[in-house]
């Protein structure tokens with residue numbers, strides 16, 4: 001057994017990131033400024049997106065997306081329950097109604113066939129989540145949206161890399177500590193220029209000029225408040241790290257892909273530990289998700305997580321299906337029948353840890369521990 005605990009998916013941070021942060025600290029400007037602009041531009045180059053707004057989180061991006069599309073009370077928004085709570089919480093924040101649609105049991109991505117059945121005259125938008133780094137069937141989802149006059153807001157928190165060429169939706173990315181690239185906390189909203197322009201005003205108090213321009217020598221202290229906005233801006237400290245993380249993206253991607261290949265091979269023939277279906281051509285390999293089959297192993301997911309911890313391996317759960325949480329089940333009822341695939345997956349899924357900071361030995365330890373945990377039964 002390992003003698004030290006392997007934490008779940010820590011960020012990979014190197015000298016390049018530290019130097020970039022130090023440079024900003026010494027520059028005299030640590031809030032939103034030139035680095036933030038540069039990060040937006042580089043992010044667009046990396047994704048072929050149209051327009052970008054750097055924010056302090058992906059949650060902020062999703063919230064602003066709903067606001068600029070003017071979605072609010074009386075409106076319904078469709079999303080998946082197999083996601084982080086933020087994807088649905090933002091729907092509640094704007095006073096709209098959250099409509100959960102069940103997932104495909106093989107991929108755990110929102111099932112497009114079931115989206116259509118959930119559309120009413122109140123439906124305004126769909127928030128598909130690219131769960132675990134797999135791409136939702138956007139051809140189908142965009143078609144359903146255009147046929148029914150709906151907006152699409154993509155939760156891309158698990159993406160990077162991403163290809164946004166020709167994409168007309170708003171897409172929100174996360175740079176939280178364990179995401180594919182990180183700025184500690186941070187996010188990016190990408191989409192059509194007119195919508196991003198409006199989101200930019202809302203992201204900084206609804207002021208018509210940002211601080212960077214006001215404090216510049218050529219700037220004026222004068223500003224107007226055109227709408228009561230939020231405090232969602234990214235800082236140059238975060239952006240500097242975003243820039244250096246972006247430079248390492250190819251390396252991160254290769255590392256994650258290799259980890260997926262390694263886990264897939266190593267688990268072949270391990271009964272009762274079933275990886276979800278992954279398209280290796282399209283994934284950004286964020287989470288390696290397996291289902292723990294209690295009927296085969298004699299141990300459930302929660303016991304598996306505890307046993308792995310005892311072996312000094314930190315695994316995680318993405319996610320307990322959101323419709324089973326207190327808030328959503330009290331507000332919308334149990335929805336057990338309609339969301340049966342998500343409900344079952346929510347009790348079985350475990351994410352094995354992946355990080356570009358892990359060594360080959362770390363991966364061997366994960367598999368060795370997993371094998372001993374499941375064969376003890």
Ligand SMILES: *Cc1c(COP(=O)(O)O)cnc(C)c1O
Nearest residue numbers: 057058059084086157174175176
């Ligand atoms: C992490 C995550 C978010 C929220 O990202 P933040 O940057 O922490 O706000 C939203 N959706 C999904 C699917 C996530 O995993």
